[in-house]
Amino acid sequence: MGVSIGFISATTQELDRAEMDPGWAGEFVYELYASPDFPLPDRPDGGPDKAWAGLQFLIDATDVQLDFLMDGEQIADDGTLFGWSAEQVARVARELRATPWEQLAAHYAPEKMTLEGVYPNTWRFDAEGELAWLESAYDDLVAFFTKAARSGYGAFMTFSF
Numbered sequence: 001m002g003v004s005i006g007f008i009s010a011t012t013q014e015l016d017r018a019e020m021d022p023g024w025a026g027e028f029v030y031e032l033y034a035s036p037d038f039p040l041p042d043r044p045d046g047g048p049d050k051a052w053a054g055l056q057f058l059i060d061a062t063d064v065q066l067d068f069l070m071d072g073e074q075i076a077d078d079g080t081l082f083g084w085s086a087e088q089v090a091r092v093a094r095e096l097r098a099t100p101w102e103q104l105a106a107h108y109a110p111e112k113m114t115l116e117g118v119y120p121n122t123w124r125f126d127a128e129g130e131l132a133w134l135e136s137a138y139d140d141l142v143a144f145f146t147k148a149a150r151s152g153y154g155a156f157m158t159f160s161f
Contacts, residue, residue: 003119003161005052005068007084007144008032008045009153015083018156022075029081029156044153046144051137053119058134061107064095072157084155093149096142101135108134 008029010018018025032040039045048055052068059066071092072082084092108131110123123130148155 002050003053003159004049006045006047006049006158006160007148007155008158009043009089009144009148009151010083010156012086012154015085015154015156018075018081018083019073022077022081025075025083025156026081029158044144044147044151047140048137050120051134054113054123054130054134055104055138055141057113057116057118058104058107058138062099062103064099066092066095068157069159072155075156080159080161082157082159084157086149086152086154089145089153089155090149093142093145096145101138104138105131105135 014025014028018028032038032043032045048068056066056068071088072084075081075083110127110130113123114121144155
């Protein structure tokens with residue numbers, strides 16, 4: 001299964017309730033993902049899935065202010081669920097849209113990523129293929145934040161390990 005990060009959009013009211021009732025939040029997010037209608041057409045969702053640490057490595061080399069593990073407000077005590085306000089989502093969307101993939105890709109260093117143990121530490125096996133995988137994950141991330149921001153959503157971020 002592995003360590004992964006996912007986002008699903010959330011209203012301000014849902015985020016407020018989640019802050020007050022973390023148990024409700026966990027069940028609510030689970031039900032969203034388990035819905036037979038998932039993905040829900042009116043509720044954007046997206047990765048970066050297992051590419052989060054590779055993307056974080058690239059993002060850290062730029063001016064983009066995004067830290068998957070530090071941004072958002074922790075909802076679940078076990079660190080598996082976070083809330084991102086509509087303002088945070090809008091800010092990240094602006095920054096990601098202003099950062100072309102090529103700017104991130106310029107910092108791709110599979111040897112260094114391998115030495116530093118950047119998850120999932122597959123960089124040495126297929127460096128070109130892994131770069132394409134990161135690009136696809138970045139495109140998905142930009143699309144999620146853009147759609148969520150345009151609709152005025154915040155987000156729930158799940159961190160599974």
